[in-house]
Each structure stands twice: as structure tokens, then as C-alpha cells.
Amino acid sequence: MNNRLVINFIPGPTTLHKMTGGTKVLLFVLYTIAVIATFDIRVLLPLMVLPLAAIVSMKPNYKPLVFLFGFTFLTVGVIGSVMLIAVSPDVGMVHVGSHTLVMQITESIYVTKETLWYILVTFVKRTASFLVVIAFALMTTPSEFASGLNFLRVPYKICIIVSLAYRTIPDIAHRFIDIRNSMMMRGVELDSRRASLGKRLKYTGAMLAPLIISSFGRVESIANAMDLRGFGRHRKRTWYAEHELTRADRIMRAFAAALAAATLFYIAYFKIINPYPVTMWCPFVSPENITKTNVFDTLFFLKWFD
Amino acid sequence: MENNQVKKKGIGRLLLGEWKTATIVTVGIGAALYGVLMVYGGIPVFTNTQLTTAMIIPVVVGGLFGPLPALVTCGVGNVIADLIGGWGMWFDWSIGNAVMAFCVGLLPVYGAKIREGVFNVKHAVIYAVCCILGNVLAFGIVTPVFSYLLYASDLNITFLQAFAATLGNSSVLIVIGIPILILLASRFKARTNLSQEKSNDY
Numbered sequence: 001m002n003n004r005l006v007i008n009f010i011p012g013p014t015t016l017h018k019m020t021g022g023t024k025v026l027l028f029v030l031y032t033i034a035v036i037a038t039f040d041i042r043v044l045l046p047l048m049v050l051p052l053a054a055i056v057s058m059k060p061n062y063k064p065l066v067f068l069f070g071f072t073f074l075t076v077g078v079i080g081s082v083m084l085i086a087v088s089p090d091v092g093m094v095h096v097g098s099h100t101l102v103m104q105i106t107e108s109i110y111v112t113k114e115t116l117w118y119i120l121v122t123f124v125k126r127t128a129s130f131l132v133v134i135a136f137a138l139m140t141t142p143s144e145f146a147s148g149l150n151f152l153r154v155p156y157k158i159c160i161i162v163s164l165a166y167r168t169i170p171d172i173a174h175r176f177i178d179i180r181n182s183m184m185m186r187g188v189e190l191d192s193r194r195a196s197l198g199k200r201l202k203y204t205g206a207m208l209a210p211l212i213i214s215s216f217g218r219v220e221s222i223a224n225a226m227d228l229r230g231f232g233r234h235r236k237r238t239w240y241a242e243h244e245l246t247r248a249d250r251i252m253r254a255f256a257a258a259l260a261a262a263t264l265f266y267i268a269y270f271k272i273i274n275p276y277p278v279t280m281w282c283p284f285v286s287p288e289n290i291t292k293t294n295v296f297d298t299l300f301f302l303k304w305f306d
Numbered sequence: 307m308e309n310n311q312v313k314k315k316g317i318g319r320l321l322l323g324e325w326k327t328a329t330i331v332t333v334g335i336g337a338a339l340y341g342v343l344m345v346y347g348g349i350p351v352f353t354n355t356q357l358t359t360a361m362i363i364p365v366v367v368g369g370l371f372g373p374l375p376a377l378v379t380c381g382v383g384n385v386i387a388d389l390i391g392g393w394g395m396w397f398d399w400s401i402g403n404a405v406m407a408f409c410v411g412l413l414p415v416y417g418a419k420i421r422e423g424v425f426n427v428k429h430a431v432i433y434a435v436c437c438i439l440g441n442v443l444a445f446g447i448v449t450p451v452f453s454y455l456l457y458a459s460d461l462n463i464t465f466l467q468a469f470a471a472t473l474g475n476s477s478v479l480i481v482i483g484i485p486i487l488i489l490l491a492s493r494f495k496a497r498t499n500l501s502q503e504k505s506n507d508y
Contacts, residue, residue, distance in 0.1 A: 036456050088462040137389045164334030172342045205482040223328040279458045
């Protein structure tokens with residue numbers, strides 16, 4: 001479990017690590033919005049370059065990253081696509097706007113070029129989102145996360161919630177493993193091959209009760225310690241993790257402003273003023289040949305009412 | 307009239323929950339528990355959908371502090387689960403889970419005061435109904451809408467996942483949730499059951 005954890009608790013040595021929390025959170029939020037805003041592969045691919053460069057520049061431990069990416073690829077990429085083709089093979093019609101048959105498997109299951117394109121675009125989008133999350137998780141410590149959120153004018157009590165939660169994860173993970181091991185020693189079977197689903201559900205309940213009670217049992221003492229140090233007395237607070245801006249900060253903040261302006265322009269121009277007829281641009285479908293489909297016509301359960 | 311106003315204010319306050327330092331710490335620890343259980347404590351059923359035990363956390367937080375703290379726990383917890391799980395941000399499901407947490411955390415609003423040891427059969431039935439309705443609202447309406455708008459997910463797949471999530475979450479919430487609520491209520495009752503004795507023995 002420990003080598004699966006990518007989040008970072010110790011301030012790192014590289015330039016990106018040394019930026020202030022405000023810059024990191026700002027970049028993360030803007031970048032996530034930018035990735036969500038577009039379905040155009042010509043925009044998504046260049047957007048992926050920067051988080052990738054950031055990850056490489058931080059010299060992380062690649063083992064958990066590769067594992068995580070493999071996991072995402074398997075669930076979202078492979079299983080998701082197979083299910084998609086099985087459940088609604090003509091999804092390319094809705095989002096890309098045309099129908100070119102490649103392979104007919106049975107009457108209701110077939111592969112079209114557009115569906116494959118749709119799968120590619122959604123996967124690129126998920127990967128971009130994955131890279132942004134990993135880059136952010138690698139460079140940010142809990143205190144920087146909290147101070148960065150406060151920099152974005154989030155009320156500081158919410159920031160403290162985030163920082164507290166982030167900080168207690170290793171503790172809770174340890175306790176979770178301890179309780180699970182001791183339960184297994186007492187003969188509680190959690191292996192799916194040897195226990196039925198109902199039994200596992202019951203045993204999981206037996207395991208959760210001590211975890212919840214022991215974790216929430218510490219609330220009073222932490223809250224008292226915070227109260228004694230004057231938490232919540234004033235409307236504002238300062239942050240230990242917030243420091244003077246470095247050169248990288250200035251560059252990145254300028255970049256963030258440019259990115260925000262570009263995203264705003266993109267949304268205003270390509271989504272509102274001059275929208276593309278369907279969700280996704282595709283190289284082998286010219287805009288004149290696009291047929292629009294109403295999404296509600298494709299829902300399988302609405303067909304039952306006809 | 308006056309009585310009515312007091313009652314309204316009471317419900318508003320119950321919906322908001324009370325935000326003192328203990329609430330903040332509980333929500334923080336709850337979010338961490340939620341994140342850890344979401345990533346490591348699930349029994350996979352379907353892509354993106356697990357029979358996840360993390361759903362118990364908003365119930366506990368809701369029972370102790372009310373629906374809004376439960377909502378914040380679930381929202382922050384989901385973002386944290388996405389960060390430590392590293393599968394990218396799924397805001398559509400985060401928002402859906404937060405809405406569900408609000409419905410599940412309504413416990414104090416209909417009178418199940420866990421902290422005073424009050425949780426009986428009537429509350430359990432209302433709780434079960436709230437769980438199912440909250441899941442249907444969150445995963446049947448909120449998640450598909452955001453899923454379509456933010457990620458252009460195929461709605462057929464999303465509805466299938468939502469159906470699986472509703473079934474799985476409801477079963478976890480009812481099968482594990484009710485015993486844990488009874489356990490917590492009895493623990494709090496054992497602690498708070500002090501009554502003033504009217505005697506002059508000493």
C-alpha cells in the first residue's frame with residue numbers, strides 16, 4: 001500500500017516543488033478546467049505536454065505511477081471500451097456525427113470508425129486529467145494545499161479540513177491495515193474466493209466499526225488542542241507554508257493568467273459563438289456531412305416506452 | 307406563529323449543522339477515512355463502481371453533526387480519493403456522491419439524535435427510505451447530467467453504472483449502516499445517560 005501512495009508530504013528539492021501553494025492550486029484548478037472544457041484532440045494533446053514535463057522534472061518514483069496508469073488504462077480504456085461497444089455501439093453517431101461501419105459482430109454489436117474515434121478522444125481526455133492530478137499530487141504537501149486554497153479565497157476553515165484530511169491519510173491507512181490483519185488472524189475471511197458476497201459484507205462491517213470508533217475517538221483531543229491554540233478566533237489567518245514568490249512562481253502565474261484567458265476565449269468562441277455541430281472534431285468527417293442526433297433518442301430505457 | 311418561526315429556524319440550523327472546531331476535525335478525519343476506504347476498502351462490481359464501504363462515513367458524520375458536514379466530508383473525501391487513487395478527477399461522481407451524502411446525513415433533521423442515543427425502528431425506516439431516494443436522486447439525475455456535460459460520457463453506460471451504484475450503495479448503507487448507527491447510539495447513550503438523583507442520603 002505504501003508504495004502505491006503518490007501523494008507527497010515532504011517539501012521536495014526541485015524548482016516546481018519550491019513554488020508557493022497558491023501557484024500550485026491555481027495552476028491545478030485552471031488546468032483541470034481547461035481539460036474539462038475541450039473535446040478537441042488538437043487541443044488536448046498539446047495540453048498533455050506540460051503536466052508530463054512537470055512530472056519528469058520532479059524525478060518521482062515511477063513504479064506507483066506506472067501501476068496507477070496501468071490500472072486506469074485497464075479499467076477505463078479496455079474494460080470501458082468493451083462495455084461501451086456492447087451496450088451502445090453507435091455512440092460515435094451522437095458525439096462525432098456520422099456512421100462508417102468497420103466490423104459487424106452481431107446484429108446489435110458492431111464497431112464503427114466514429115465510435116473508435118470517440119473512445120480515443122475520451123481516453124486522451126482521461127489521460128490528460130490523470131497527468132494533471134498526478135503532477136499536482138507529486139508537488140503539493142498538505143500545508144501548501146491548504147494555504148493555496150486559502151489564496152483562492154476559500155474560507156480557511158474549509159482549507160483546514162482539506163489539510164487535516166490529507167495529513168491523516170497515512171495514519172488511517174496504517175490503522176486500517178492493522179485492523180484488517182488482526183481480524184484476519186481471528187479467522188475473518190475477506191478473500192473473494194473463499195467467502196460469499198454477503199459474508200464479506202458482514203465481515204467488512206465488523207472491521208469498520210473499530211476503525212470508525214478509534215478514528216473518531218481522537219476528534220475531541222485534536223479539537224481541544226486546536227481550540228487551546230486559538231483556532232477560529234479571527235476571520236483571517238496566515239500560513240506557515242506560504243512564502244515569498246520565487247522566479248518559477250512569477251513565470252507560472254503569468255502562464256496561469258494566459259491559460260485562463262485562453263480557456264475563457266476558447267469557451268466563449270468555440271462553445272457559444274461558433275460551436276462545432278457535434279461534441280468532437282474528427283479528421284475523417286467533414287462538417288458538412290455531420291448528422292445531429294438527439295441524445296434522448298439513444299437511451300435504451302426510453303425505447304421501452306415506445 | 308412564533309412557534310412556527312422557531313421551528314423553521316431550527317430546521318435551517320439542523321440542515322446547516324453546527325460548525326465548531328470539533329465539527330471541522332470530524333469532517334477532516336471523515337474525509338480521510340472516506341478517501342482511504344474508497345481506494346482500499348471496496349469490493350469491485352462494475353467499472354467505476356464498487357460495493358464501497360466508504361459510504362458509511364457520511365452516515366456517521368451526518369448522524370453526529372448533520373447533513374451539510376456530511377456533504378463536505380463526501381465532497382472533500384472524493385477529491386482526496388481521486389488524488390490518492392490517481393485515476394484522474396471524476397467531478398461528476400464527486401458531485402453525485404456529495405448530493406447522496408446530504409440525503410443520507412439528514413438523520414438529525416428527522417429526529418435521530420445519535421449523540422443523545424436516540425435511534426429507533428422508525429428512524430431506521432426513514433433512514434432506509436432516505437438512502438434509496440438519495441441514491442436515485444444523486445446517481446439517477448445529478449451524476450448523468452454532469453457526466454454528459456463534463457466528459458461526454460455515453461448516457462447508457464452512465465445509467466447502467468448509476469443503477470449498479472444505487473443498488474450497491476443502498477445495500478451497503480442499509481446492511482452495514484443501520485448496525486453501526488445502533489452501535490454508535492448505544493455507545494453515546496451509555497455515556498450521556500446521567501440523571502440528577504433526588505436524594506438526601508449524604
